[in-house]
Amino acid sequence: MQDLAAALGLALQLIARADSALAEIVGRSLEVSLAAVGLATLFGLPLGAAIALFHFPGRHAVTVLLNALMGLPPVVVGLVAYLLLSRSGPLGVLGLLFTPTAMIIAQFFLVTPIVAALARQTVEDLWAEYSEQLRSLGTSPMRALPTLLWDGRFSLTTAVLAGFGRASAEVGAVMIVGGNIDHVTRVMTTTIALETSKGNLPLALALGFILILLSIGVNAAAFLLRETARERTA
Amino acid sequence: MSAASILPLRLEEVAYEAGGRTLIEPVSLDIAHGPRSLLLGPNGAGKSLLLRLCHGLIRPSRGRVVWQGAAPGGNGVPLLHRQAMVFQRPVMLRRSALANVEYALKLRGLGRKDRRERATAMLARTGLGALARMPARRLSGGEQQRLALARAWAVEPEILFLDEPTANLDPAAVKLVEEIIGAIHAAGTKIVMTTHDLAQARRLADEILFLHRGRVVERRDAASFFAGPRTEAARAFVEGRLHW
Numbered sequence: 001m002q003d004l005a006a007a008l009g010l011a012l013q014l015i016a017r018a019d020s021a022l023a024e025i026v027g028r029s030l031e032v033s034l035a036a037v038g039l040a041t042l043f044g045l046p047l048g049a050a051i052a053l054f055h056f057p058g059r060h061a062v063t064v065l066l067n068a069l070m071g072l073p074p075v076v077v078g079l080v081a082y083l084l085l086s087r088s089g090p091l092g093v094l095g096l097l098f099t100p101t102a103m104i105i106a107q108f109f110l111v112t113p114i115v116a117a118l119a120r121q122t123v124e125d126l127w128a129e130y131s132e133q134l135r136s137l138g139t140s141p142m143r144a145l146p147t148l149l150w151d152g153r154f155s156l157t158t159a160v161l162a163g164f165g166r167a168s169a170e171v172g173a174v175m176i177v178g179g180n181i182d183h184v185t186r187v188m189t190t191t192i193a194l195e196t197s198k199g200n201l202p203l204a205l206a207l208g209f210i211l212i213l214l215s216i217g218v219n220a221a222a223f224l225l226r227e228t229a230r231e232r233t234a
Numbered sequence: 235m236s237a238a239s240i241l242p243l244r245l246e247e248v249a250y251e252a253g254g255r256t257l258i259e260p261v262s263l264d265i266a267h268g269p270r271s272l273l274l275g276p277n278g279a280g281k282s283l284l285l286r287l288c289h290g291l292i293r294p295s296r297g298r299v300v301w302q303g304a305a306p307g308g309n310g311v312p313l314l315h316r317q318a319m320v321f322q323r324p325v326m327l328r329r330s331a332l333a334n335v336e337y338a339l340k341l342r343g344l345g346r347k348d349r350r351e352r353a354t355a356m357l358a359r360t361g362l363g364a365l366a367r368m369p370a371r372r373l374s375g376g377e378q379q380r381l382a383l384a385r386a387w388a389v390e391p392e393i394l395f396l397d398e399p400t401a402n403l404d405p406a407a408v409k410l411v412e413e414i415i416g417a418i419h420a421a422g423t424k425i426v427m428t429t430h431d432l433a434q435a436r437r438l439a440d441e442i443l444f445l446h447r448g449r450v451v452e453r454r455d456a457a458s459f460f461a462g463p464r465t466e467a468a469r470a471f472v473e474g475r476l477h478w
Contacts (some may be wrong), residue, residue: 129325130325130327132286132291132321132325133321133324133325135291135314136289136291136314136317136318136319136321137314137318137337137338137341137385138314138315138341138342139341143341147327147337150328150329151327151328151329153328232328232369232371232372
């Protein structure tokens with residue numbers, strides 16, 4: 001119990017004096033997850049909207065698959081990305097394994113289905129409301145896509161935040177493809193796993209605090225956005 | 235905008251069925267430039283369906299909708315760009331009133347500066363100038379319907395379809411909307427509008443198409459229609475007797 005209290009105190013000290021090791025890890029975490037979420041947004045929003053707007057054979061199957069992929073186990077994504085990026089894998093020549101880029105790729109595959117599936121739902125609901133009006137205005141489905149993404153911007157931001165929450169909290173994928181190398185690929189979640197097993201609780205706890213704060217921050221942002229949207233479109 | 239008119243609009247034996255029921259009985263008619271045509275009839279008579287068939291939002295189960303100078307069945311975006319429709323419940327994009335009008339103009343290929351100028355002018359003409367920057371969805375029902383009219387008018391359509399545009403509005407808002415419809419007509423746009431409101435039909439109509447149970451049972455100039463409807467269904471409707 002005393003150990004725990006001491007560890008807690010040390011953890012808070014680390015945060016208070018913005019410890020350099022701590023800052024480095026937090027910075028890299030944000031870098032990796034923000035890059036992955038950024039790419040997933042660029043790719044996932046149009047993908048989800050296209051599935052909602054265009055009718056093609058197998059559309060329902062794609063929808064079901066996409067929804068299922070929202071729950072992809074991170075370790076499995078990590079494993080597949082590892083196999084693709086390892087020396088003997090198809091993308092081995094790129095030499096990306098155990099780099100932050102590899103971690104971004106793995107998290108991209110983890111987050112894109114979340115962003116795309118939520119975007120599909122949002123855009124489909126909007127389309128039900130807008131379709132007659134937009135068709136009457138002479139909007140082709142191609143033109144409707146950016147229109148609906150823009151009009152759904154508040155709900156879609158929530159989708160992106162959900163993706164960010166997922167990316168920043170997962171440990172399995174980045175551990176496997178990043179390798180948890182000090183000063184190179186070590187991020188918050190992998191550090192917590194490692195330091196806990198080493199018994200270095202202050203650093204693990206400090207990172208844990210920051211992760212939770214981040215999670216609260218993300219949810220607060222999502223809440224505020226919803227409120228703003230309600231006010232503006234009531 | 236090219237010079238050749240898309241009017242008259244011709245319906246050739248157009249029928250519409252859904253769920254095994256015939257909702258619009260086969261109808262052939264021409265809609266030419268000029269008089270304000272009002273589709274009058276009780277709820278469920280098929281007025282809105284007929285309007286959507288004309289506008290191309292739904293496809294006829296049988297028959298053809300033919301626009302002047304267009305290939306039969308051709309109902310693509312270029313034709314839509316010469317028409318506009320105002321719905322009973324206007325759908326406003328989640329952006330400012332001004333941006334809603336600009337959006338329609340952008341689809342017509344107008345440049346940024348022209349869009350801004352024309353949209354601003356349209357809002358002024360419909361009495362919404364002061365509300366240009368307001369989020370469109372925060373406008374009142376009447377203001378939204380006037381914005382829908384501004385958006386439709388801005389593209390200078392040859393023909394404007396209106397589906398019960400005042401059904402949800404209070405009398406003051408109805409008056410404003412009717413004035414704008416009159417101004418749009420005066421500026422040279424063909425008006426085709428549905429209503430179940432007799433008083434409104436008397437105020438606005440040059441000619442009446444009376445619908446009953448999916449059938450156009452009478453089509454005459456408004457004065458003679460109201461002086462003496464020929465069919466029993468129309469007589470019952472005009473006299474306020476329910477007739478099903």
